[in-house]
Amino acid sequence: MICKDRVVAVTGAGRGLGRAHALEFARQGARVVVNDLGVARDGTGxxxxxxxxxxxxxxxxxxGRAVACADDIATGAGAAALVSTATEAFGRLDVLVNNAGFLRDHMLVNLSEDEWDAVVRVHLKGHFLPLRHAGLHWRAESKAGRPVDARVINTSSGAGLLGSVGQGNYAAAKAGIVGLTLVAAAELGRYGVTVNAIAPAARTRMTEEVFARTMAAPAEGGFDAMAPGNVSPLVVWLGSAGSRDVTGRIFEAEGGRICVMDAFRHGPSADKGARWDPSELGEVVTGLLAESAPPELVYGAG
Known part of the structure; x- marks a missing residue:
């Protein structure tokens, strides 16, 4: 019961990972706002x-105790309604799990402007707006002298960290979520809020076609590494009081494996102390690349 009496809002919680998170939070004593728009896997319908x-x-x-919220969190009104649903039903909000999203995959040259806009909207804007409205709530609580011990768990992806062939819109949005997480952690810490992100791998409605092509089903009675519920324990712990010293970090979660991602770090450098001539840089850049670790492969490129 590590989240006993905490109030948690989970977006995209009607199915898949979001549903697994909501159920595990409830098992751990939380009161849950279950947000889901209830549309098809590609956001239509x-x-x-x-x-x-x-x-x-x-x-x-x-x-457990829970309430439903069917508002579109990629709109300002819907994001505000998510926060007000929590405060009106349970008196406060302690944890925001941004999880809602869908896919519209195509290779870049076949990707339409509408497919780009729709995916960036639900993933990136659908993280920003709930985070903004929850942040406004927690800032007001802090300024009113009421103690805040709040958590935000965002949902990025391996596609956002390493890239994924055929998912330019999704990868760009998920990479943007990493940047948003880092900024929010730096800005909201003063109000008692931690902000972290996960990059989960699981078999859900959104990914079932990919897994059907690339992975065999688990053996009967064996551990299903791709079950969505395997990701939820990390999300729930990040939403608990025990995680208050962890912020601005990105975690991969798959099966029984948890990995802290290093993301971009300053690597080898060269400083001439003056303006470079372009003709000098071939040798310089080649040397710097030789000193640095090679990039990991983009998913689908190997």
Whole structure:
């Protein structure tokens, strides 16, 4: 019960990873706002409150407390409604898990402007707006003298960290989430808020086609490394009081494996102390690259 009585809002919680996170938070004593727009895996179709309410009923069957929120968190009004749903139902908000998203994959030369905009909107804008409105709430609480011990867990991806062939829109959005996480951790720490991100790997509605092509099903009775619930323990711990000293970090989570990602760090450098001539730089750059670690392969490029 490491999150007993904490109030948690999870976006995209009607299915897949978000549902697994919401259920695990409930098992660990949290009260949960289950947000989901209820659309198709590519973001199309009519919105439905059904998936969010289904998860609420699952949580209540466990003996937990939850409310549904079917607002579009990639709009200012929807993000504000997510925060107000938590405060009106449970009196406060302690944890925000940004998880909502969908895919519209194509190679770059076949990727339409609408497909780019839709994916960047749901992933990147859909992280920024809930984070902004939750941050405004926590800042107001802190300035009013009420103690804040809040958490944000964002959802990036290996595609955002290393790239992924055929997913230029998704990879760009997920890389943007890493930058947003670092900035938010630096800016919101003064109000008692930590901000971290995960890069999960799991079999969900969004990724099932990829896994069906590339991975065999787990043996009967064996450990299913790609089950969404394997990612949730890390998310729940990051949402707990025990993680208050961890902020601005990116974690990969897959099966039983957790990895702290180093991301960009300053590497080998050369300083002439004056303006370089372009003709000098071939040898200089070649030397710097020889001293640095080679980049990891983009997913799908090997």
């Amino acid at each position: 009519r919105a439905s409150e059904g998936p969010a309410h289904d998860v609420v009923r699952e949580i209540e069957a466990l003996g």
